[in-house]
Amino acid sequence: MTIKKNPKIALVGSVNSSLRTLKKLHEHNCSISAILGLSPDVSNNVSGYVDLKLEGERLGYPSAYFTKINDLSVFEFLRKKEIDLLFVVGLSQMVREPLLSLASIGNVGFHPTKLPQGRGRGAVAWILLGKTPAAATFFLMDEGMDSGPILGQKSFEALDTDYAEDIIHKIKCAIDEVLDELLPQLNNGALIALPQDHEKATFLGVRKPKDGMIDWSKTDREVYDLIRATSTPLPGAFSEFDGSTIRIWRSQIKPQYTGVPGRIVAVIDGSPVVCCGRGSVLIEKYTSEKEMNFRIGKEFA
Structure with missing residues (x-):
């Protein structure tokens, strides 16, 4: 026109x-x-x-x-x-x-x-x-x-x-x-x-900040994708650890690790590898309400 x-x-x-x-x-x-x-x-x-x-x-x-x-x-x-x-x-x-x-x-x-x-x-x-x-x-x-x-x-x-x-x-x-x-x-x-x-x-459908809550029973790929999809400048994927909320901004898939979903199976240079329903993810970048003490065997809620 x-x-x-x-x-x-x-x-x-x-x-x-x-x-x-x-x-x-x-x-x-x-x-x-x-x-x-x-x-x-x-x-x-x-x-x-x-x-x-x-x-x-x-x-x-x-x-x-x-x-x-x-x-x-x-x-x-x-x-x-x-x-x-x-x-x-x-x-x-x-x-x-x-x-x-x-x-x-x-x-x-x-x-x-x-x-x-x-x-x-x-x-x-x-x-x-x-x-x-x-x-x-x-x-x-x-x-x-x-x-x-x-x-x-x-x-x-x-x-x-x-x-x-x-x-x-x-x-x-x-x-x-x-x-x-x-x-x-x-x-x-x-x-x-x-x-x-x-x-x-x-x-x-509309997404809300609470939709970033991580379900560790999902596969490593699904957890990794949720972290990517909600990362900055979006509100971030999150989980509970040691009584505090931790927001996760970057991660890597680590399929070689297997264990109980949500449990830390390894710590690499201070960063935890957390087990998923299949495989695991390495948490590369995060923010938290307090200093985190990551140790093998500790669990994310």
């Missing part, structure tokens, strides 16, 4: 993908009318949080904080900007009416899966757990969840050795590739949107 050239754009977001989008909008000299960043006051449970207001101000754009995207104050702030496109990138809150109808052309959403596969929440972890293919996808938003027509999509491979931060880096690189194609089109007054095949849609 043909749209006005150099449409006025507002960006809403809270994480690394939001910042990457802002930098690309700036790089392509897009007409940025406003930047809205999630307030730091409500960012405690946001993995990979970025203060988008601060970054917007640094680049010279009108910027503000919000706590709830559908608040009337947000609507009024953006209404005065007379925006043509609203980019909503890296935000778990669903945009509702009347904000959904405010931009004259429409709203652009982002999702890090190969839509229509993988609609929903917790995408980075689900990608690493092998439940959905990875991609950077920009789409026109509708009232559904990640269901609108696709504007641009770049797939990438998730390796079985990747951690969450590796996937996030790949997402940011894929965002660059998509926006390097999409933004010049928008500036020139073109908008190409391809409908999703809803019959091929799959859906991802």
Whole structure:
């Protein structure tokens, strides 16, 4: 479809993908009318949080904080900007009416899966757990969840050795590739949107920090994958040891060790090898509430 050239754009977001989008909008000299960043006051449970207001101000754009995207104050702030496109990138809150109808052309959403596969929440972890293919996808938003027509999509491979931060880096690189194609089109007054095949849609359920709890009766591969999928900047896989919580950020599979699940079978350079339902894992990097005393025979809960 043909749209006005150099449409006025507002960006809403809270994480690394939001910042990457802002930098690309700036790089392509897009007409940025406003930047809205999630307030730091409500960012405690946001993995990979970025203060988008601060970054917007640094680049010279009108910027503000919000706590709830559908608040009337947000609507009024953006209404005065007379925006043509609203980019909503890296935000778990669903945009509702009347904000959904405010931009004259429409709203652009982002999702890090190969839509229509993988609609929903917790995408980075689900990608690493092998439940959905990875991609950077920009789409026109509708009232559904990640269901609108696709504007641009770049797939990438998730390796079985990747951690969450590796996937996030790949997402940011894929965002660059998509926006390097999409933004010049928008500036020139073109908008190409391809409908999703809803019959091929799959859906991802929300993940919570408690889902990182390690079940040592699982195989070494399953424990290793959970650690990768929940590692920084996500909340981390965790277990109980010696009366305290230990969060595990890096590990290695050690299939040569066998023993009782959850029990330390060896200590290598101060790091414990913990038995699983099959095989074992070496805990390479962790944080804990107190100093840990790892000894052969001690157990993780």
